Amino acid sequence: MSKDWPLYEVFIRTKNGLDHRHVGSLHAADETMAIENARDVYTRRMEGISIWVVESKYITASDPYSQDSFFNPAEDKIYRHPTFYELPDEVKHM
């Protein structure tokens, strides 16, 4: 049965979280069932208060074979991190 059901990716926002985070995937016949299955599978231990689902086929992913050209050029560009400033003491939570 589940062989025929499409795969969905599940995103959950925790009670204090600002963003939905990817928590896993599941099978469901449609979006309604996907939300309910996500509730039953991924929020059993109060993991969150909001769920997003999207059918996996709608996710466009970067090509794992292009990792070198995609991500490695950023490696030696440490000046892109804002770590060269002196922070005044008044600025907290940085």
Add this chain to the structure above:
Amino acid sequence: MGIDKNLISSLFVHADTALIHGQRLGELCGHGPVLEQDIALTNISLDYIGRARLYYDLISKLEGNNKTEDDYAFHRIESEFKNLLLVEYPNKDFAYTVAKQFFIDVFYYHFFLQCVESKNQEIISISQKSLKETAYHKKWSSEWIIRLGDGTDISHQKMQNAVADLWMYVGEMFVPTEFEQAVIKENLMADLLPIKSLWEAEVKDIFSIAGIKQAENNWAQSGGKEGNHTEYMGYILSEMQYIPRTYPNMIW
């Protein structure tokens, strides 16, 4: 105030119904139709067992006998259980599991909706917690009634068969026994008769969306609340009670 035997008996109806239903659903752990529904069924099972625990706890307090939930669940015999016959019915196939769930969800939803107005504070708090759970169960089971009823020819036929076979166990929910009548009169628990028309209307709605016909027989088997059970009950208890009876006081 003496011990309210009527109240205790009435609490046993819902405690035992919750326990036996939870046990039946628990049988499906690892055997659900798909992994996601397997977990859904187990979640519902645990909600019911949790509810049984709350009721047994309250019963123990009222009886003042220091019995534990385990004593009630594992050390009573068949005729002492007062659960509805409906929940004894085997899972058979997923359509039966869904139909059974749907029938008691709609009942309990309206039951708890009224029980939150009880004169007893503890009944109110059990009902408030259970009402939230039941609202979700009802959503789950209604959708499956529709999906299977309005699905393929085979799923429709299976849903229709389940409804037909389980129908005779529905009526028992709405007929108060003598001890329940006394408790209803005291405004301790929901009146059962008015729930019947609410239940019928809601079931009719979902059935019409699902294309499922109501069964035609209106004869209702009863007896569960008085301790007279179907032939399935002994098997449920012998499996459920086996370990605690074989190794008394075992803990893990």
